Amino acid sequence: MGEFVLHINDSHLRVTAAPEESLLSVLRDHLKLTGTHYGCGEGQCGACTVLLDGVASRSCLMPVGGVGDTHIVTIEGLEQNGRLTPVQQAFLDEGAFQCGYCTSGMVLSAVSLLRQTPHPTDQQIFASMNGNICRCGTYPRILAAIRRAANGATQ
Ligand code: FES
Ligand code: FES
Structure with a gap:
C-alpha cells in the first residue's frame, strides 16, 4: 500500500x-x-x-x-461555478442519452476532442469517439450534440 x-x-x-x-x-x-x-x-x-x-x-x-x-x-x-460546459449543455439539448451509463465518458471524450480540434469534421468526430461505446445506440444524438457544442463557446 x-x-x-x-x-x-x-x-x-x-x-x-x-x-x-x-x-x-x-x-x-x-x-x-x-x-x-x-x-x-x-x-x-x-x-x-x-x-x-x-x-x-x-x-x-x-x-x-x-x-x-x-x-x-x-x-x-467539469462544470464551472455551477454552469455546465457547452458539451454538457449540448448533450442535454440534444437528449444524447438513454440510460446514461456511457454519458460521462462520452462528454469527457468530446471535451477533449473539441479542445484539440474546436471545429471537427464528422470524420474527425467518428475517429475520436470511436472507442466510446453506447449500448443504447444513441450515436446520432451524440453526433448532433458534439456538432452543436462545436458551434458554441470554447470548452
Ligand atoms: S471500463 Fe475502461 S474502457 Fe471500459
Ligand atoms: S445511453 Fe445507455 S449506454 Fe449510452
Missing part, C-alpha cells in the same frame, strides 16, 4: 491504495466520485474516461501509482 496525493478537479486529495490499483477504482471506491463508470475494465468501452492534463484517458488502465501530479478531471469537476 502507498499514500498518494491526487490532483483531482482542482483539489488535492489524499488516498491510501496499492500502487497497481486502477485510477478508476480509486475514484469510485476510495473517493466516491462515481460519475466515472466501470464498463469493460479493459480499455475497450470508454465508460471510465477522465481527462488527464486535458486529454481523454481510460482510467481503468491507469494504475494510481503512475498518475503523479497529473491534473485529473472527472465528470463531477
Whole structure:
C-alpha cells in the first residue's frame, strides 16, 4: 500500500491504495466520485474516461501509482461555478442519452476532442469517439450534440 496525493478537479486529495490499483477504482471506491463508470475494465468501452492534463484517458488502465501530479478531471469537476460546459449543455439539448451509463465518458471524450480540434469534421468526430461505446445506440444524438457544442463557446 502507498499514500498518494491526487490532483483531482482542482483539489488535492489524499488516498491510501496499492500502487497497481486502477485510477478508476480509486475514484469510485476510495473517493466516491462515481460519475466515472466501470464498463469493460479493459480499455475497450470508454465508460471510465477522465481527462488527464486535458486529454481523454481510460482510467481503468491507469494504475494510481503512475498518475503523479497529473491534473485529473472527472465528470463531477467539469462544470464551472455551477454552469455546465457547452458539451454538457449540448448533450442535454440534444437528449444524447438513454440510460446514461456511457454519458460521462462520452462528454469527457468530446471535451477533449473539441479542445484539440474546436471545429471537427464528422470524420474527425467518428475517429475520436470511436472507442466510446453506447449500448443504447444513441450515436446520432451524440453526433448532433458534439456538432452543436462545436458551434458554441470554447470548452
Ligand atoms: S471500463 Fe475502461 S474502457 Fe471500459
Ligand atoms: S445511453 Fe445507455 S449506454 Fe449510452
